[in-house]
Amino acid sequence: MMMMEKEDLALSLGLNTSTNYFPPRLSLMAPSSSPSWPMPSHRLLGPSGGSISNVGGAGETRPLLTMIDVNRAPSVAATAGKVSEEEEEEEEGGASSLNSAVSSVGGKRAERHALAGDDHDAERACFRVVSDEEDGEGSRKKLRLSKDQSAVLEESFKKHSTLNPKQKLALAEQLNLRPRQVEVWFQNRRARTKLKQTEVDCEFLKKCCESLTEENRRLQKEVQELRALKLSPQLYMQMTPPTTLTMCPSCERVSNPATTSSPANPQPSEHHQYSNHNRQTAASWAPFPLEPLFLDSIPQRS
């Protein structure tokens, strides 16, 4: 079963495949490097408390797969043979066992829902009563969504990771599901995306850590070598050249002795006669290539 779902679902679990869902990002990268990775949408709440991810074109509800035959037996059930026809009929009949979790909606909560008169909540309450009657054991049967249903939900999720009530109802109607099911699916989908993103971020940080550790090791070794040279001037003098680099005593910048005065007998005044001294690019004085090594060594997000 996972084959299809992995293709359909996992997929947009990637970094940016979802056009509207932007998981929490790491702030390691320069802003310019990730312009397409804005803030998490789940925090971009509109004035009404709802997500504004639907604002800007996605607000309208439009059929994604209008020709879906909601009456067709779910392929999953067909292949797995796990979901009986009785169960499907039960679902269609409004007595789905999906919500058979008998339950335990807390008094305050149930009270709230009862007073709210919310369509699907009322519907849910209704289902609960029915299921209570049908399976008083409190068993919670699960019904897999069909491939078509999952596909449509997935498509919808790619467009907007959160739904406004209208969209939710439209989707539910289109897929012959209860609004609550659509809502739950989106919640779980967001959770999966976030989890996947967390894993990706974790991997990324791990690589960053490894790279920086390696870079740190390299730099420490270099520091030790330089200190050793400083502590043994004779050796330092004998080396021809000890290194291709030396430090300018006046400006304390590292330079190449081959192109400037001798390190053993620095002549600052002469050295500074170079008209272009002050215009030297940093690169020409750097003890090592000025490319930000640590940045180079940090793995780039794909």
Added chain:
DNA sequence: GCGGCAGCCACGCTTACTTCA
């Protein structure tokens, strides 16, 4: 204007169930 309350929504955590190796 401020505080309390209710309603709504989304999230995190968890459970129960399904599927697969």
Added chain:
DNA sequence: GATGAAGTAAGCGTGGCTGCC
């Protein structure tokens, strides 16, 4: 066939936001 891991639908508690009184 049994079993554990992974995936997923759903339940529950909670916090934030908004509107009303």
